[in-house]
Amino acid sequence: MSWWLLHVDLDQFIAAVEILRRPELRGRPVVVGGDGDPTRARQVVATASYEARAFGVRSGIPLRVAARRCPEAVFLPSDPPAYRAASADVMATLARFPVQLQVYGWDEAFLGTETGDPMALAVDVRRAVLDGTGLSCAVGVGDNKLTAKHAARFAKPGGIHQLTAATWMAAMGAKPAAELWGVGPKTTKKLTALGLHTIADLAGADLATLTEHFGANAGGWLQLSARGTGETTVDTTPWIARSRSRETTFAADLTDRASVAQQVAALARALGADVIGDGRRVTHVAVKVRFSSFYTPTRVMKLRAGPTTDLDEIERAALTVLDKFDLDGGRPVRLVGVRTDLAMEDP
DNA sequence: TCTGGGGTCCTAGGACCC
DNA sequence: TCTGGGGTCCTAGGACCC
Numbered sequence: 057m058s059w060w061l062l063h064v065d066l067d068q069f070i071a072a073v074e075i076l077r078r079p080e081l082r083g084r085p086v087v088v089g090g091d092g093d094p095t096r097a098r099q100v101v102a103t104a105s106y107e108a109r110a111f112g113v114r115s116g117i118p119l120r121v122a123a124r125r126c127p128e129a130v131f132l133p134s135d136p137p138a139y140r141a142a143s144a145d146v147m148a149t150l151a152r153f154p155v156q157l158q159v160y161g162w163d164e165a166f167l168g169t170e171t172g173d174p175m176a177l178a179v180d181v182r183r184a185v186l187d188g189t190g191l192s193c194a195v196g197v198g199d200n201k202l203t204a205k206h207a208a209r210f211a212k213p214g215g216i217h218q219l220t221a222a223t224w225m226a227a228m229g230a231k232p233a234a235e236l237w238g239v240g241p242k243t244t245k246k247l248t249a250l251g252l253h254t255i256a257d258l259a260g261a262d263l264a265t266l267t268e269h270f271g272a273n274a275g276g277w278l279q280l281s282a283r284g285t286g287e288t289t290v291d292t293t294p295w296i297a298r299s300r301s302r303e304t305t306f307a308a309d310l311t312d313r314a315s316v317a318q319q320v321a322a323l324a325r326a327l328g329a330d331v332i333g334d335g336r337r338v339t340h341v342a343v344k345v346r347f348s349s350f351y352t353p354t355r356v357m358k359l360r361a362g363p364t365t366d367l368d369e370i371e372r373a374a375l376t377v378l379d380k381f382d383l384d385g386g387r388p389v390r391l392v393g394v395r396t397d398l399a400m401e402d403p
Numbered sequence: 404t405c406t407g408g409g410g411t412c413c414t415a416g417g418a419c420c421c
Numbered sequence: 422t423c424t425g426g427g428g429t430c431c432t433a434g435g436a437c438c439c
Contacts, residue, residue, distance in 0.1 A: 069439095089407080090407070097404095097405090098405090098406085098407075099407070100406075100407045100408090101407090102407080102408090115439090116406085116407080117404085117406090118404060118405075118406070118407095120404060120405095121404050121405095124404075134407095134408090136408095160439090161410090161438080161439050162439075163439075164439075237438090238436095238437070238438085239437090240436060240437050240438085241436090241437090242435075242436060242437085243436075243437085271413085271414075273413075273414090274413085274414095274436095297410080298410085298411070298412090299409095299410070299411085300409085300410085301408085301409060301410075302408085302409085303407085303408060303409080304407095304408090305406095305407060305408085350405090350406070353433080353434085354432095354433070354434075355432085355433080356431090356432060356433080357432090358430090358431070358432090390406095391407090393408085393409095395409095395410095408439105409438105409439085410437100410438080410439085411436100411437085411438080412435105412436090412437090413434105413435085413436085413437105414433100414434090414435080414436105415432100415433090415434085415435100416431100416432090416433090417430105417431085417432085417433105418429100418430085418431080418432105419428100419429085419430085419431105420427100420428085420429085420430105421426100421427085421428090
């Protein structure tokens with residue numbers, strides 16, 4: 057018996073939920089994103105089915121590009137409530153196992169358990185999810201969260217894979233450092249400049265060099281990750297959101313200050329109603345503006361009178377924060393967003 | 404073919420106080 | 422009179438993830 061972590065990762069989750077309620081779509085290229093109209097600009101792919109991915113359709117590319125790459129694809133609007141409900145079903149299924157469960161977003165979870173046969177557990181989990189919800193998942197088995205997460209990548213789609221400290225370097229060493237969980241484009245660029253290309257390069261790199269370029273925290277974390285070391289604990293406490301935000305990209309840029317202010321006020325009220333409805337108190341209000349140049353500053357204000365549940369105060373604060381922006385001359389605005397930071401005491 | 408939306412965490416730097 | 426250093430609060434931005 058020893059401590060194992062399983063990472064459960066649902067396959068093409070959003071597309072899979074859509075296919076589940078429209079079985080006639082199974083086997084076809086399905087693309088979900090925006091309002092589902094690929095002729096409209098400024099909308100991107102949320103998830104593509106594996107059939108659509110074969111045409112080069114990936115998350116994040118414009119719907120128009122997806123339509124060009126795969127004209128026969130079925131385009132569907134994003135339906136977050138349906139995905140939330142499907143996710144809750146999956147998590148409820150996982151919670152029935154004698155494990156510690158950490159929900160990790162809509163379509164992922166970590167399971168921690170003391171067991172002598174983690175692969176058998178993985179088989180049971182995958183079967184239970186499929187039988188209980190109709191959704192297929194990959195299960196990664198590891199000795200920590202990092203190895204479990206990467207094991208799940210090997211297992212995708214729909215499989216089971218084990219990765220531990222003992223097998224890490226043989227499986228991962230030759231891969232580009234960019235494939236490491238937590239290493240994004242910026243870090244990759246800096247690593248490349250240091251001559252560190254693979255995960256093995258990073259694992260063998262001089263720690264002083266890493267901390268010099270990435271800071272003591274990130275530098276140490278990078279090296280540990282490259283060596284396959286990660287968290288072994290599962291946080292089972294229910295998640296309490298630190299913030300909630302809402303943003304809108306306009307089909308056409310806004311060019312007058314009054315329209316921008318009106319949009320900010322509307323977002324602030326809608327968002328405020330949501331968080332207050334959830335019994336939360338707002339500590340800060342932030343506003344984000346994306347100009348046509350894609351320059352995207354954010355400004356934030358702490359509410360001086362303390363955490364509030366007053367919708368009018370939230371709206372006023374958002375408009376006050378908006379005043380910090382230079383909107384002179386009708387600089388074209390393509391997006392505005394409002395974020396509320398939430399008090400973390402008991403609501 | 405111009406680039407969504409919703410999050411978290413970390414760091415740097417200025418203000419201010421002692 | 423020409424000036425150190427620590428601590429904390431606050432904001433802005435960077436980076437990454439799903």
